[in-house]
Each structure stands twice: as structure tokens, then as C-alpha cells.
Amino acid sequence: MLARQRQEMILDEVRRTGAVQVSDLVQRLGVSDMTIRRDLDALAARGAVEKVYGGATSVLDRSTDEPGFETKSMYLPEEKKAIALRASEMVRPGTALGLSAGTTTWTLARHLDDVADLTVVTNSVRIADVLQQRGRTDRTVILTGGVRTPSDALVGPVAVRTLQSLHLDLVFLGVHGMSTRAGFTTPNLDESETNRALARAANRLVVLADHSKWSTVGISTIVGLDEVDVLVTDDGLPEQARTALEERVRELRIAPCSGNGDGVSSCPSRRAPSEEEHR
Structure with a gap:
């Protein structure tokens, strides 16, 4: 198969599913890992896909573009894990907790096993x-109900009505983007309304957002920067963004995404590429 034909097949798959993984393409197309990586490089150079660690995703450039859960889960997994671990330090036994839908909040849910006696409200199936499969019997999980979005959030009037009657100690909110002009945003109008209801239910509101969300703007603002008690992000956030956020959010917490003490990031998105990856 010619390289151009192979690349068009890859592009068709990205358009169909929103994301592809190198390992899957190697098996499907019967070529080497390096060949697939070169194909993805070529497609990225054309602006046809966006490369991420381990694969590629569709290009999103409109304020209403909304990737699916599987697509978003491929973005910056190590950064999301670092953020989730830092956020989990805030959760105490006996807390009434809210978790919005999203891949970073989903990662957080997977790191709450050691916290006893939680009541968790979420609009994410x-x-x-995750919470119900972790084997704990001292946990109450409340699902809001609603209409499912492409990112697997339950939204709409049913979800909003459920949240309007609740009072939660702590709410963790995932977002699509953050900027000084628009605040914390989403590309889905219904999800924005639902997330605003969840935010209003919080005694303390915490946003979880990796560094790639900076300067990304969805069509609808959920909350302003100054309405958030804590923003947890990773240490890939540019210095100018840190300064801007520190002036506006009440507290900025940076989750280290390194950990080996030698100044080299363990996060693949910011690790220097190996010789093979560079080729």
C-alpha cells in the first residue's frame, strides 16, 4: 500500500472515531510502529490531525467542537493523573462530593479508594x-440523570433540577477551556447549564484543568475565574498563564508532573523525544 493511501485510511478512521492509537494502526495496517508515526507526522503537518501521546485525534478549532470521551482520554494522561492525585488530597472522609463529567474528574474518581464514607453526586455514568466498582460499601453514589452528550455527560433539565436541590461540601469541575476573557468554558450549552447548577451547589468549588486548556475557549462560560475557590493544574502551565491565573482565582495549585528529581519531566507530552520517536 502506498503511503498516501495508508494515510487516507488513517484519516478516515480519525474522522469516524475521533482518535486513533499507534498500536491499533500497526495491527490493522500490518506495518511498523515507525511507519505509522511517520504517517501521523505527515497528517499533522497537513493540519489534518493533532498528534497526542500514543496516537492522534481530530483537529478541534471551533468553540462548539466537542470531542468524545475516548478522544479526550488520550490527551495528557500523566498530567491528568498528577492533577487527580493533588486534588484527592482535598477529599476527607464523610464529604458530600460533586464530580462533573470529564476525563480528569473520572481520573480523580479512580484515586478516591482510600477515602471512607463518601457521598458522591455526578452527572457521569x-x-x-468507577465509584461503584471499587468494592466499598460505605459509599453513596447519586447519578443525576439527563440526556447524554458526546463527552458522556448527562445534561439538561432533569440533571439541573436534581442539582438545584443539593448542597455539597466540595465540587470538582472539569472544563473544556480557560482564559482571562471567558473564564472556564465548555463547547456544549446544555452541559454549561448543568455544570453551573453543580457549581452553585458547592460550598467549595475546585476546577481541574491541565495546561492545554489555557487559552482554549468554548462557546459557553460555566463560571468566571474569580468564582473558583481552587484551580488545580499541572506544571506544564506557561509562566504568564500562572501569573494571570494567580491574580484571578482564589488559589492556584500546581500538580508536579515530574517526580524523579533530575529536572526531566516524566510526562510524555513534555519529555524530550527518544531518537526513535524523533525519527
Whole structure:
């Protein structure tokens, strides 16, 4: 198969599913890992896909573009894990907790095993499944109900009505983007309304957002920067963004995404590429 034909097949798959993984393409197309990486490089150079660690995703450039859960889960997994671990330090036994739908909040849910006696409200089936499958009997999980979005959030009037009657100690909110002009945003109008209801239910509101969300703007603002008690992000956030956020959010917490003490990031997105990856 010619390289151009192979690349068009890859592009068709990205358009169909929103994301591809190198390992899957190697098996499907019967070529080497390096060949697939070169194909993805070529497609990225054309602006046809966006490369991420381990694969590629569709290009999103409109304020209403909304990737699916599987697509978003491929973005910056180590950064999301670092953020989730830092956020989990805030959760105490006996807390009434809210978790919005999203891949970073889903990662957080997977790191709450050691916290006893939680009541968790969420508009995410995936998060509810994670919490109920962890084997704890001292946990109450409340699913809001609603209409499912492409990113697997439950939204709409049913979800909003459920949240309007609740009072939660702590709410963790995942977002699509953050900027000084628009605040914390989402590309889905219904999800924005639902997340605002969740934010209003919080005694303390915490946003979880990796560094790639900076300067990304969705069509609808959920909350302003100054309405958030804590923003947890990773140490890939540019210095100018840190300064801007420190002036506006009440507290900025940076989750280290390194950990080996030698100044080299363990996060693949910011690790220097190996010789093979560079080729």
C-alpha cells in the first residue's frame, strides 16, 4: 500500500472515531510502529490531525467542537493523573462530593479508594461506574440523570433540577477551556447549564484543568475565574498563564508532573523525544 493511501485510511478512521492509537494502526495496517508515526507526522503537518501521546485525534478549532470521551482520554494522561492525585488530597472522609463529567474528574474518581464514607453526586455514568466498582460499601453514589452528550455527560433539565436541590461540601469541575476573557468554558450549552447548577451547589468549588486548556475557549462560560475557590493544574502551565491565573482565582495549585528529581519531566507530552520517536 502506498503511503498516501495508508494515510487516507488513517484519516478516515480519525474522522469516524475521533482518535486513533499507534498500536491499533500497526495491527490493522500490518506495518511498523515507525511507519505509522511517520504517517501521523505527515497528517499533522497537513493540519489534518493533532498528534497526542500514543496516537492522534481530530483537529478541534471551533468553540462548539466537542470531542468524545475516548478522544479526550488520550490527551495528557500523566498530567491528568498528577492533577487527580493533588486534588484527592482535598477529599476527607464523610464529604458530600460533586464530580462533573470529564476525563480528569473520572481520573480523580479512580484515586478516591482510600477515602471512607463518601457521598458522591455526578452527572457521569462512567464516574458512577468507577465509584461503584471499587468494592466499598460505605459509599453513596447519586447519578443525576439527563440526556447524554458526546463527552458522556448527562445534561439538561432533569440533571439541573436534581442539582438545584443539593448542597455539597466540595465540587470538582472539569472544563473544556480557560482564559482571562471567558473564564472556564465548555463547547456544549446544555452541559454549561448543568455544570453551573453543580457549581452553585458547592460550598467549595475546585476546577481541574491541565495546561492545554489555557487559552482554549468554548462557546459557553460555566463560571468566571474569580468564582473558583481552587484551580488545580499541572506544571506544564506557561509562566504568564500562572501569573494571570494567580491574580484571578482564589488559589492556584500546581500538580508536579515530574517526580524523579533530575529536572526531566516524566510526562510524555513534555519529555524530550527518544531518537526513535524523533525519527
